[in-house]
Amino acid sequence: MQQINLADNAYVSEFYVGNPPQKMRGLFDTGSTNTWLLNKNTDIGGATKEFSYDDTKSKSAKKLEQRAAIQFGSGALMGHFMTDDLRLGSCDGEKSSGQIHIKNQKFGNVEKQKTIFTGNNFEAIIGMAYPALAEKDVKPVFDEMIDQKLLKSNIFAYYFTTAQAEEKGLKSDMTFGYYDKSKFKGEMHWHNVDYKYMFGVKLDDIKVGGKNLEMCKGRADGCLITFDSGTSLMSFPTWGAEKMMQSKLPTANFVVPCNSHTQFGDMTLIIGGKDYTLSNEEWMFPSQEVKLGQAGEFQKMDFSMGPLGPQLMAQVDSSAMMDLDIFKPKAEMAIQTETESERKQKYHGKHACASTVMAMDISRDQFLVGDIFMRKYYTVFDRDNDKVGLAEANTTDKLKALSQATPEKKK
Numbered sequence: 001m002q003q004i005n006l007a008d009n010a011y012v013s014e015f016y017v018g019n020p021p022q023k024m025r026g027l028f029d030t031g032s033t034n035t036w037l038l039n040k041n042t043d044i045g046g047a048t049k050e051f052s053y054d055d056t057k058s059k060s061a062k063k064l065e066q067r068a069a070i071q072f073g074s075g076a077l078m079g080h081f082m083t084d085d086l087r088l089g090s091c092d093g094e095k096s097s098g099q100i101h102i103k104n105q106k107f108g109n110v111e112k113q114k115t116i117f118t119g120n121n122f123e124a125i126i127g128m129a130y131p132a133l134a135e136k137d138v139k140p141v142f143d144e145m146i147d148q149k150l151l152k153s154n155i156f157a158y159y160f161t162t163a164q165a166e167e168k169g170l171k172s173d174m175t176f177g178y179y180d181k182s183k184f185k186g187e188m189h190w191h192n193v194d195y196k197y198m199f200g201v202k203l204d205d206i207k208v209g210g211k212n213l214e215m216c217k218g219r220a221d222g223c224l225i226t227f228d229s230g231t232s233l234m235s236f237p238t239w240g241a242e243k244m245m246q247s248k249l250p251t252a253n254f255v256v257p258c259n260s261h262t263q264f265g266d267m268t269l270i271i272g273g274k275d276y277t278l279s280n281e282e283w284m285f286p287s288q289e290v291k292l293g294q295a296g297e298f299q300k301m302d303f304s305m306g307p308l309g310p311q312l313m314a315q316v317d318s319s320a321m322m323d324l325d326i327f328k329p330k331a332e333m334a335i336q337t338e339t340e341s342e343r344k345q346k347y348h349g350k351h352a353c354a355s356t357v358m359a360m361d362i363s364r365d366q367f368l369v370g371d372i373f374m375r376k377y378y379t380v381f382d383r384d385n386d387k388v389g390l391a392e393a394n395t396t397d398k399l400k401a402l403s404q405a406t407p408e409k410k411k
Contacts, residue, residue: 018058209265
């Protein structure tokens with residue numbers, strides 16, 4: 001199933017819901033469990049969507065009395081639960097060969113939203129994490145596939161390429177029931193899932209510039225790292241992010257002078273005794289000019305990084321849905337960790353670089369990597385054996401082969 005690359009900020013796939021089928025685009029998110037579809041009547045800030053779900057036009061739609069709300073790292077959703085049929089893969093009418101047809105899938109029919117679908121080119125979140133993370137008795141999409149015996153093996157995998165690679169014809173994709181050995185090089189390394197909520201495995205340590213940071217040394221339960229296909233960047237607990245960057249946070253992202261960002265070097269995550277390395281260029285954004293407001297606060301830098309999320313932050317009981325704070329207007333607050341004069345002297349009018357690491361305390365010892373990591377490493381989620389498989393994607397090798405096969409035009 002092809003994944004559509006949204007400017008390296010997110011990856012989505014087309015799928016179909018209802019009878020007759022209605023086309024939608026969904027983010028298949030290993031950082032959450034429930035599935036949410038944008039209803040055609042939902043307000044998304046005055047904007048319009050090419051696709052949305054109209055339950056009144058589906059013969060198989062069934063509205064349930066149960067209501068729910070959920071808060072993500074980048075916004076919130078609320079609405080009614082429904083059941084309807086989902087189809088993954090190409091669709092021609094109500095039947096199509098090679099299609100995965102999930103009957104009576106339970107999902108949230110979004111009636112109100114904050115941020116999630118505003119300005120984003122998708123209309124659904126398909127939760128792919130473990131059922132333990134699901135709200136109430138909702139069975140996730142992949143667990144419905146398992147129970148309805150739709151797959152040869154209960155495995156799914158992601159192959160994410162860059163926007164540059166897509167221009168050369170290397171498309172991103174997602175597979176169900178198998179993993180594609182043509183998408184990676186070397187050996188596939190398998191790691192046991194210790195955290196059966198969001199595919200968490202044990203993190204041994206992190207190296208930066210070849211130096212072991214002893215990040216997890218002395219921590220009673222060790223460190224956990226999860227792989228989140230619904231998150232653009234990476235998030236570390238605040239203590240871990242500050243230790244790695246050797247700095248206190250002035251903003252949600254670390255901003256450092258560009259003449260110092262190269263001092264960090266490559267970053268290596270050590271997982272199960274295996275090294276997984278991101279080069280300095282892969283985990284640090286390039287130079288941008290920093291501008292400070294009148295009060296000296298940091299303004300958003302125009303990095304092409306996209307939003308963090310939708311990575312699950314909290315399940316909200318439906319009884320408290322109408323009081324969910326995120327739906328209420330708020331004045332933005334600047335995080336103050338340096339004085340105004342210190343910030344101006346250090347950053348204003350200068351060029352600075354930002355890391356792809358954000359500080360976010362999901363839990364005290366939980367690290368999370370998203371698309372930045374999964375573009376470099378082909379990632380397999382094996383529910384039969386509760387393992388995550390990682391192998392270096394062969395995108396770079398394929399790009400080199402394509403460039404060699406295409407002769408340069410003579411001037």
